Amino acid sequence: MFPRPFKSLPILLLACSFLPSSWSSAGAAEHGGLLLKGTPRETSWLVLESGKPGPVVLIVGGMHGNEPAGSRAAGQIMHWPIKRGKLVVLPRANATGLDAGIRYVPNSPGELRDLNRNFPKTGEKNEARGDLAREIWTLAKRFEPDWVLDLHEGSDFHQINRKSVGSSIIPTKGEGMDEAVADALRAVNRTIEDPRKKLVRLRYPVNGSLARAAHERLGAVSMILETTVKDQPLSLRIRQHRLMVHAILGRLGMSGKDVPPLAPYKADGSGPLRIAIYDAGGTGRTSARSLEVALAPMGKTLVRRIGPPEIRAGQLSRFDLVVFPGGSGSRQAAALEKTGREKVRRFVEEGGGYLGVCAGSYLAARNYDWSLKIVDGRTVDTRNGHWRRGRGTVKMELTEKGRLILGDYPEQVDVRYANGPIFAPAQDDAIEDFQALAHFRTELAENGARVGAMIDTPAILSGNLGKGRVLCISPHPESTKALHGMVRRAALWLGKGN
Ligand SMILES: [Zn+2]
Structure with missing residues (x-):
């Protein structure tokens, strides 16, 4: 069901000293690195290896700095146990934007300020624009993900306000996509009572977005997941991202039956x-x-x-x-x-x-x-x-x-x-x-x-x-x-x- 054979991984070790190993599945290994190291926009990525063959899934959060739920969810998901394949997670793509709580990349020229419009556009040169998008694109090319999940938030519920993409999934195409979107919608929508606030499937990611570029240039099956900021606590929006990603990873045979807990188990009083x-x-x-x-x-x-x-x-x-x-x-x-x-x-x-x-x-x-x-x-x-x-x-x-x-x-x-x-x-x-x-x-x-x-x-x-x-x-x-x-x-x- 995957478009390409799985890639091998360059070995790069950076132990995650912060979290107890009991959180991750036995035999799994974490390593990662930094994009734009030593600059104000420096941001870390992490790879979780199951040690078993399976899909490579790239999960990105915080592309827009005023959409914190995706970033927080990705920061939790990167420590989930996985049964096969590997997760590559970039939880704070636009770190300075997240810190400032603004959509755009701070101190960027106007035409480059929206990070999720800087990836190679349909029919244009295969090049990302701006330092941050370039490094993210290099990361994506390096791991050649089979799936890309980009976690965002909209300002309003799409079913109530058609001008907003809030509470939707915006997929590309590809084998397994229909089933994955259906699973994700089912998992999240059964937690939502108001029918107008339920998530819906929308058509094709915007030009210049990572999801669209990863599909068109790297052959990935990719999608944008959108929660809604309006009148909803952050804990709820993080939960919705967790539920959707868990359902998709489940469809890919990577996650267990239950959504992993919010925090690690700590048997001996050590750890954070x-x-x-x-x-x-x-x-x-x-x-x-x-x-x-x-x-x-x-x-x-x-x-x-x-x-x-x-x-x-x-x-x-x-x-x-x-x-x-x-x-x-x-x-x-x-x-x-x-x-x-x-x-x-x-x-x-x-x-x-x-x-x-x-x-x-x-x-x-x-x-x-x-x-x-x-x-x-x-x-x-x-x-x-x-x-x-x-x-x-x-x-x-x-x-x-x-x-x-x-x-x-x-x-x-x-x-x-x-x-x-x-x-x-x-x-x-x-x-x-x-x-x-x-x-x-x-x-x-x-x-x-x-x-x-x-x-x-x-x-x-x-x-x-x-x-x-x-x-x-x-x-x-x-x-x-x-x-x-x-x-x-x-x-x-x-x-x-x-
Ligand atoms: Zn966004």
Whole structure:
């Protein structure tokens, strides 16, 4: 079913020291290299060898820097176990664009700025244009892939807005293509309830795209996979790419029955600190991202976005801690559903860490029907809209224990506050009492909130539940660069368990 015999591979060794080998299948080997090494646009590629004959599949993510889901999915897929053939993965094609969050390659002349228009065009010279496309094209020619999967995102759902290619698969032609597209559509569409948001098959990739050039010049069966950015959390879009790629690799006999988990299994406590950041229903638009930014300089961490389906499926067991960001605690609880909430609670009881920020702290509280009840704290002065005490800068002061865990901030510090919970002891005998790590020293009291209710209450608190640790932050240290160290220290402490 493949257009050409499989190619042998030049041996080039670069061990992936970051991830435990238990993640990849036995006998598999990883190696890779860098494109545009030593330049600002430097980006890494990786080859996963099964050691068994089979198709060569090139997977590319992040060609457009404002389409992060494909890049993140590719970064996970490159560590999947494969049963035969090899995967060549370039997860961050336009690395500087991804870092800047823009579609184009930064500092490129206008006619070269769209990376996915710079590959050899139909009927023109067999040459890619611009340094980055040239190196990607050289990589493609070197491995002569049988299949090319280029992971993108559109701005809107194609079925709702025909001007956008969002939520579609755009294939070329070739043996096995129809079946592969059908499998991918089936796998992803059964997870989508709204019929207008289901993915559809579209016609032929645009001129100058890698997918089209790889088909026309290298004989590859290739396609562009598109999710939709609009109103959909990153975790969902990454999941859709994972589902589609898994289905296609399954059709090629390369993947197992189940989609591989979000993070590696860690039996012995070694390896990176694995952090799951919830970003789905009830999460503020930029909340998950700003926590990611605060956690980024930690090194030796593996950060994954997570949503209710993964949590309900038990995937938290693959992580050391979960982070619930700002937004709406009750809406986060509703999105998790009862099963998801029970999974979070059990995760903590069994030794996982829980970091709640603002809404995530409401979610952890003892006193709502919908809350997780993983900390012995209840929220006060929330009725009649009093929870809307305001947004602005307040002062908080760390306690002695707070300074031990979160870092030595001896003075009162300014921190952004946005309607976070005001905590008091809930006095539930079944849960250990919480300890205050910081107190508010000034307050906001808008919309009828009780004056004086906030001052000297815990701004940050910690507690134990079973073998796990909980840390609730009412304000937003992730919004202030000078306080990012506090967030990182919290994550490290939570990762240790009791
Ligand atoms: Zn794109």
